[in-house]
Amino acid sequence: MDKMKRVTVEDRDNFVAYLDGELSPEEAKSLESVLADSPVARKDVELLVRTYDMLDLLPRPQATVEFTQRTMATIKLSGITPDLTQTEWYKRLQVGIVALASVGVLAVAGLLAYASTSRWAPTDEDLLLRDLPIIMNLDDYQHVGQHEFLEKLEGQPSLLQEIQEEVRTPNGH
């Protein structure tokens, strides 16, 4: 009955990691019990081992004798200089430039803000300047008196005419 025990997909996925010693002790123990119960799984694992061992047949040629010399000569000939972008000081410089640029942007923004507020937001002096014509004629305006009086005057044409005639002939009668 045990021999018929089914091997799950997860078990199969763990076969290689088990062989490579990459499973946790608990996982390995669990898989070992699966292997103990399943001849099919054991055969598969055995085949995995054997086919992996066949990779030993792959060629592993060694470098030619002059490889090191040739490589070093190529390095010298091409005048390879270190990649400056990889250096520590370059990275620091980059950070510095970014910081400097940020400060610059902030300063410009501050200047712009100051200029715009001083240009468009009215100061006390601006208000005084704006009201200057009124201030200069304040006495005249006070003589005119109330608006209501002028409006009433406009509603009595005979009185208005009399006043006008008096203005034309100040010495009267």
Place this chain on the structure above:
Amino acid sequence: MLRVRQGDEAAYAQLVATYQDRLIGLLTNLVGDRTTAEDVAQEVFLRVYRARQGYEANAKFSTWLFSIAHNLASNTRRTKGRRKETQLAASESSGPQVAPMAQLVAEKSALMPSRIMARAELMEKVQAAMETLNDRQRMALLLHKFEGMNYIDIGAAMEMTPQAVKSLLSRARDQLRVALEEYAK
């Protein structure tokens, strides 16, 4: 590598000598032939030297080296693939010559000729099976087999999580099992 960072060329020559065979062995099986593998290996060493200032002392040099090798080998294979498409006629004579037969024969001279032949044929089958894998599967498999790297280091070299390496290798090995099952007696 820390000495190399200071511009010590002799130290770099020593590093090249230490890693060249491992790198060429790996690359030969990635790009298909030894000559191309040597060219790619040289380019890998040039790039490493050029980027030496970016080397972090806590990083494993071999992981860094194989990471660059993986990228270059993938590019080379893509370029070769495109070239193959346009040079169909030429490809027959200069196809993948991963199996340097003379070398193999010399190495195994103690064996009987029939066994040498059988071994050579078997090697071709293994190479053919490797060809059915994709670049990443092949690289992960070779790093594991040739370099004995664990899943964490393979992941670092290939910019993958150990979990992703686990499933990549599981699929690769299963594919290999299917392809080579009949020869694995």
